[in-house]
Amino acid sequence: MPVFTFEKISPPIDRVPSAQPAAEKPxxxxxxxxxxxxxxxxxxxxxxxxxxxxxxxPEK
Structure with missing residues (x-):
């Protein structure tokens, strides 16, 4: 493996689409x-x- 690299390595693509949209946090x-x-x-x-x-x- 080279010591220096100038290529941007992209993260792996999620190939499984989510069935439901993300629910709001309660x-x-x-x-x-x-x-x-x-x-x-x-x-x-x-x-x-x-x-x-x-x-x-308002009283404090």
Whole structure:
């Protein structure tokens, strides 16, 4: 085998086509949990806006 080569060796081609497209990775439980909190807060803020109340400053 030569010490130096300047040819690009391409990877082997996958000759078996995948039967199904790659499924999306399921979201983690923590992300789902946070999404529920955000949805609840958005609904609360929308209800407060429609009732004419001032927006409350978030407490830290």
């Amino acid at each position: 979201r983690s439980v923590i992300v789902q949990f946070l999404d529920r909190f955000v949805e609840a807060r958005v609904k609360r803020m929308a209800a407060a806006d429609s009732s004419g109340q001032e927006k409350q400053k």
